Amino acid sequence: PGDDGRGEALELTNAHVDAIVVHGDPRVARLDEQVPWSGGLEIPVFYSGYVQQEAPRCTPVPGRQGAGPLVVVSVGGGVNGLSLCALVTAGWGRVRRRASWSCGQMVVFGGALMTAAELGSAAAACQRHGARFEPFSSDFPSWLQAADLSISRGGYNTMVAVLAARVRSLVLPAADVSDQAFRVRRLAELGIVHTADEGRLDPAGLVARMGAMLGQPPPGHDLDLAGAERTVELL
Numbered sequence: 001p002g003d004d005g006r007g008e009a010l011e012l013t014n015a016h017v018d019a020i021v022v023h024g025d026p027r028v029a030r031l032d033e034q035v036p037w038s039g040g041l042e043i044p045v046f047y048s049g050y051v052q053q054e055a056p057r058c059t060p061v062p063g064r065q066g067a068g069p070l071v072v073v074s075v076g077g078g079v080n081g082l083s084l085c086a087l088v089t090a091g092w093g094r095v096r097r098r099a100s101w102s103c104g105q106m107v108v109f110g111g112a113l114m115t116a117a118e119l120g121s122a123a124a125a126c127q128r129h130g131a132r133f134e135p136f137s138s139d140f141p142s143w144l145q146a147a148d149l150s151i152s153r154g155g156y157n158t159m160v161a162v163l164a165a166r167v168r169s170l171v172l173p174a175a176d177v178s179d180q181a182f183r184v185r186r187l188a189e190l191g192i193v194h195t196a197d198e199g200r201l202d203p204a205g206l207v208a209r210m211g212a213m214l215g216q217p218p219p220g221h222d223l224d225l226a227g228a229e230r231t232v233e234l235l
Contacts, residue, residue, distance in 0.1 A: 006037040014042045021234055023051045025223045028186045048231045049224030052160045053141050068104030069214055072147040072167075073131075074140060076155035078111020078118065079174045085122040087172075087198065088151055091206040093129035106131040109140055141165065149214055154180035154195075159187065164225055168213045172198040192219045 013020075022031050026047045031038045038045070073088045075081030085108055092106045108126050110119045110133065119135065126133040144150055144165035152158045154173035162169045171193045173180035187193045194213060201209075224230075 010037045010040045014040075017043055019043055019234070020045045021231055022047050023049075023227050023231070025049055027190070027223065029183065046234050047224075048234060049227040050160045050163065051227035051231065052164050052225050053138070053157070069148040070104065070143075070146060071106040071149045071151065071210065072140075072143045073106060073108040074150070074152045074158055075109070075111040075114070075122075076153040076158050076174075078114035079153070079177055081111040081114055081153075082118055082121055082125075084151075084153065084172060084198065085125050087201065087203065087206060089125040089129040089131050090203040091210070092131050094203055094207050095210065096130050107143060108133050109137065109143075110135050112136040149210060151210075153177075154184035156183070159183060159193075160225065162193065163221065163223055166218055166220065168216065168218055169193040170209055170213060171195045172201070175199075190221065192221050192223075 020031065020041070020043065022045065024047060031045055071088075071092070073084070075084050088106070088108065095104070106126075108122065108131050110122055114122070114136075123133040125131075141161045141164065144161050144167050147165070147167050150162055150165070150167045150169040152162065152169065152171055154171045155177070156179070159171070162171075169192075171184045171187070173184045173195065175181075175198075184193065184195045188195045194209070196205075196209065
């Protein structure tokens with residue numbers, strides 16, 4: 001009583017669960033940081049590493065155009081995806097007028113859960129500013145492997161794909177998705193991604209961030225991405 005059910009949750013977990021497998025790397029996030037009562041667990045807790053989609057079969061991807069920088073934009077499931085699409089395409093409209101970017105390409109992927117109307121609006125923004133629009137696709141990791149820069153939300157699957165590709169990444173976490181800000185902040189502290197508050201970023205500021213990041217080497221890291229194999233071993 002008075003603990004919002006946490007005591008009952010701990011009791012039920014200890015009684016009926018044999019082990020907990022966390023699909024992540026403890027250097028980024030630990031269970032006890034997210035679940036305060038986990039300190040009372042009497043069962044083992046394992047960290048499997050991140051679970052990623054099967055590695056891309058072809059890079060560079062078919063359809064890449066030009067020898068300039070390739071910028072890949074993704075909105076994950078699509079939460080507040082239109083605001084991100086509007087920002088990045090407006091920025092892209094600016095950089096296309098620069099000589100050094102004239103042969104570059106921006107590809108914007110729609111969100112898996114976006115409505116037809118939202119996808120149509122995103123596609124229209126791309127057409128207006130000279131970007132390429134693609135629907136949500138299982139080929140997305142292949143594009144990241146070929147990209148010079150990723151701009152995205154901070155959802156689990158997107159971040160794992162970014163980690164696997166080891167691509168320069170600017171992450172604008174969705175404000176109303178609770179796990180994204182925490183995850184992105186930790187990855188930024190490790191020097192793996194860059195992040196910014198979308199509400200404080202305008203197209204000109206975005207262009208400046210993009211240019212600065214493209215002048216830096218791609219990030220390296222040793223985070224554990226073998227979560228699928230490790231989970232099988234643990235089971």
